[in-house]
Amino acid sequence: MPSDVTALIAQLNSLSEWIEMQKAAIEMFKEINSTIGEADRLTLVLLIRKAFDHIMKTVREFDKWLENPLVLSYVDREMLQEVWNSVLRILMELLELDVKHTATVRDNAMKLLRAGKIPPVILELKRIRTEGEGEREAVRRL
Incomplete structure (x- = not known):
């Protein structure tokens, strides 16, 4: 004991x-x-x-x-209720933040793409991927 x-x-x-x-x-x-x-x-x-x-x-x-x-x-139950109330408030605030900022990112990206502006990082990633595909094709030909 x-x-x-x-x-x-x-x-x-x-x-x-x-x-x-x-x-x-x-x-x-x-x-x-x-x-x-x-x-x-x-x-x-x-x-x-x-x-x-x-x-x-x-x-x-x-x-x-x-x-x-x-x-x-x-x-006790009261403590669990207090935790639930806090968790629900935090969850709702996080979900609202997520919806707001996800919509803003989507809208900003669409606006830039429609204006013909592509962020340099996307072009660089596409270039790297294309080069990688070229290397894989060369290996297949061997």
């Missing part, structure tokens, strides 16, 4: 470590946000990806909690 309690305490200590890590992440992202006005496009892309990475990690860990009977034994 004492070893069971020791194991439970060890698991609870890991929760304390998680809490401290998340608090540090909050501070890090606040600090990043305070300097975001100076960021160029590449930096913004990298920061958004870093934020998405942390979101996905947090969601994975939250999902593990929902599968863990030990954790769930300490969670």
Whole structure:
């Protein structure tokens, strides 16, 4: 029995470590946000990806909690309702962001293509793919 309690305490200590890590992440992202006005496009892309990475990690860990009977034994219905309300709000905001920005990307791309403007990166990718196809054809002829 004492070893069971020791194991439970060890698991609870890991929760304390998680809490401290998340608090540090909050501070890090606040600090990043305070300097975001100076960021160029590449930096913004990298920061958004870093934020998405942390979101996905947090969601994975939250999902593990929902599968863990030990954790769930300490969670009452009210807490679950609070989590649901927050998750739903976050989900709706994310879906609205996705719809808005996906539509904007589509519309911007269509406008540029109709104007005959093709982004250089697309032309370069097409050139690389065409060269690659030429090399494959030469190999087939051997």
